[in-house]
Amino acid sequence: MEQIRGRQAGAGVVPAPVPGPRSWGSAPRVSDLITLLGTVQLGAGSGELIDQIRGLENLKSAITGLQARIAVAFDLMQIQEQAEAGVPASERGQGVGTQIALARRESPNRGSLFLGFAKALVTEMPRTLAALESGQLNEWRASLLVKETACLSVEDRCAVDEELAADTGTFEGKGDRAVIAAAKAAAYRRDPRSVARRASRAVAERTVSLRHAPDAMTYLTALLPVAQGVAAYAALTRAADSARARGDAGSGGDARNRGQVMADTLVERITGKRSGVSGVDLQLVMTDRALLQGDSEPARLAGYGIVPAEWARKMLAEGHDRIEDQERREESSDRFDFKVLLRRLYTAPGTGELLAMDSKARFFPPRLRRFIETRDDTCRTPYCDAPIRHIDHIIPWHAGGATTVENGAGLCEACNHTKEKPGWNSKTVQTDGQGMHTVEISTPTGHTYSSTAPAPPGYVRAKPSPPAPSVATSSESAADVANSSVQLPEPYPPEDAEFRPGGQHQRRMAEV
Numbered sequence: 001m002e003q004i005r006g007r008q009a010g011a012g013v014v015p016a017p018v019p020g021p022r023s024w025g026s027a028p029r030v031s032d033l034i035t036l037l038g039t040v041q042l043g044a045g046s047g048e049l050i051d052q053i054r055g056l057e058n059l060k061s062a063i064t065g066l067q068a069r070i071a072v073a074f075d076l077m078q079i080q081e082q083a084e085a086g087v088p089a090s091e092r093g094q095g096v097g098t099q100i101a102l103a104r105r106e107s108p109n110r111g112s113l114f115l116g117f118a119k120a121l122v123t124e125m126p127r128t129l130a131a132l133e134s135g136q137l138n139e140w141r142a143s144l145l146v147k148e149t150a151c152l153s154v155e156d157r158c159a160v161d162e163e164l165a166a167d168t169g170t171f172e173g174k175g176d177r178a179v180i181a182a183a184k185a186a187a188y189r190r191d192p193r194s195v196a197r198r199a200s201r202a203v204a205e206r207t208v209s210l211r212h213a214p215d216a217m218t219y220l221t222a223l224l225p226v227a228q229g230v231a232a233y234a235a236l237t238r239a240a241d242s243a244r245a246r247g248d249a250g251s252g253g254d255a256r257n258r259g260q261v262m263a264d265t266l267v268e269r270i271t272g273k274r275s276g277v278s279g280v281d282l283q284l285v286m287t288d289r290a291l292l293q294g295d296s297e298p299a300r301l302a303g304y305g306i307v308p309a310e311w312a313r314k315m316l317a318e319g320h321d322r323i324e325d326q327e328r329r330e331e332s333s334d335r336f337d338f339k340v341l342l343r344r345l346y347t348a349p350g351t352g353e354l355l356a357m358d359s360k361a362r363f364f365p366p367r368l369r370r371f372i373e374t375r376d377d378t379c380r381t382p383y384c385d386a387p388i389r390h391i392d393h394i395i396p397w398h399a400g401g402a403t404t405v406e407n408g409a410g411l412c413e414a415c416n417h418t419k420e421k422p423g424w425n426s427k428t429v430q431t432d433g434q435g436m437h438t439v440e441i442s443t444p445t446g447h448t449y450s451s452t453a454p455a456p457p458g459y460v461r462a463k464p465s466p467p468a469p470s471v472a473t474s475s476e477s478a479a480d481v482a483n484s485s486v487q488l489p490e491p492y493p494p495e496d497a498e499f500r501p502g503g504q505h506q507r508r509m510a511e512v
C-alpha cells in the first residue's frame with residue numbers, strides 16, 4: 001500500500017524532505033560513526049551497562065530515522081534523474097526500492113516496504129518520525145503506526161499523527177497491542193469508512209505462501225478473505241470428523257489423528273492425488289553418493305531448501321515401490337505415490353560448479369532452463385529469495401549475449417523487470433576463485449553487487465584443495481572431461497532415466 005501511494009506521490013507531489021533535526025559544525029561521515037562506536041568502553045557497573053543498552057536502543061532508532069530521510073532524498077533524486085533521462089512519468093521511481101534493498105542487504109520486496117515506510121514518516125507523519133529519532137519508538141513500533149494509518153488520506157493520516165503525538169511519550173511503557181489499538185481507534189474516528197475501504201483492499205492481498213518449518217516440514221499458509229478461510233477450514237474439519245467416525249466404527253481402523261487427517265485431506269484435494277506429489281515436478285538435487293551409497297550429504301529440494309539425505313532416499317524409494325506395486329494401492333497414507341525420474345548433472349571436480357552445454361537458440365531450451373534453475377535455486381539478485389520465474393540473458397541477446405549456462409541467470413518476476421531499467425547492468429564474472437558461477441550487478445548509482453550461485457549438495461567450500469569425490473565412477477568420461485571446466489562432450493543432461501536403486505546411473509549429481 002505504501003508502495004502504491006509512494007509511487008503516485010513520486011510523480012511530483014512529495015514535499016521536500018524535512019531537513020535533519022540537528023547539524024554539526026564539521027559533519028561526521030557515517031563511517032566515522034562506526035569507528036567512534038568501536039571506541040566505546042563497556043560500562044563499569046551494572047547500572048551503567050543498562051544505561052548503555054538503553055542508549056544504544058535510542059541510537060538504533062535514531063539511525064533508522066536518519067536512514068528514512070536519506071531513503072526519501074535518494075528517491076527524489078532518482079526520480080529527478082529519471083525524468084531528465086526521459087523516463088515516462090508512470091515509470092519513474094522504479095528500481096529505487098531495489099537499490100535501497102541492496103544497500104540494506106535485504107530482499108527487493110523489503111527494500112520497497114522500507115521506502116514506503118520512510119515516505120510515510122518523512123512526508124505525512126512528522127511526529128512519529130520525531131519519536132523514532134528521539135528513541136521513543138523503534139523501527140518496529142513506528143512501522144505499526146504507519147501500517148495502521150495506511151488506509152487514510154494524507155490529511156487524515158497527518159491528523160492522526162498529530163493526535164497521537166508519539167514524540168511526547170504517548171507510548172512510553174505501552175506494548176505493541178496498545179500502539180496498534182491507539183492508532184486504529186484514531187484512524188477510525190477520523191474516517192470510519194476507511195475500515196471498509198481497507199477491507200476491500202485487503203482482499204486483493206489474498207495469497208498462498210510456503211515457509212520453512214524444522215525437521216523437513218513446511219508451513220503452507222493461505223491469507224484468505226474470512227468467509228473463504230472459515231469455509232475451507234470447516235470443510236477440512238468435516239472431512240476429519242467423517243474419517244474418524246469411519247475409523248471408530250472399526251472398518252478402516254484409521255489411526256490418524258484429527259490434524260493429520262485434515263492435513264492429508266488438504267493435500268489430496270489440492271493436488272487431486274493421495275499424498276499429493278504425482279504430476280507435480282519436485283526437483284530434488286543430491287549427490288550420487290547420497291542417492292546410491294547411503295552417504296549423509298544433505299539434498300536440496302527446489303522451493304524448500306536443504307533436506308536430510310535419509311529423508312530424500314526414503315521418499316524416492318517409496319515412490320519407486322509404488323510404481324512396481326500398482327495393485328497394492330491401499331497402504332498407509334504416508335506413502336508417496338509418484339513416478340521418479342533421474343537426471344544426471346555434472347560438477348567440475350574441485351570446484352563443485354554444475355556444468356552444462358550451450359544452445360544456439362535465442363530462448364533457453366527446456367533442459368538448459370532446468371539446469372540453470374537447478375544451479376541457481378532462487379532468484380539471483382542478492383538477498384532475494386523469491387522463486388525463479390525467468391531465465392535471463394545476463395548480457396542481453398540483442399547486445400550479443402549468448403544462450404549459454406554462463407550467460408543465463410534465474411530471476412524472479414520483479415527483479416527481471418528491474419534489470420531492464422536504464423542504468424542497470426549485469427555481467428558474468430566467471431568464478432569467485434573457486435569456480436562457482438558469479439554475476440556482478442551494477443546499479444544506476446554505479447554500485448556493484450555480486451551474486452554467486454549456491455553450492456550444490458556435496459560441495460564443501462573454502463577447502464584449500466577439495467578432496468576428489470569418493471565416487472566409484474572415476475572412469476566416467478563425462479565427469480573427467482568436466483575437469484577441463486569449459487566444454488562437455490556429452491549433451492546436458494543425458495536422457496531421462498527411471499530411477500533404479502542400485503542401478504548404474506552413478507555420476508556426480510542426481511536431480512530427481
Ligand SMILES: [Zn+2]
Nearest residue numbers: 379384412415
Ligand atoms: Zn528477485
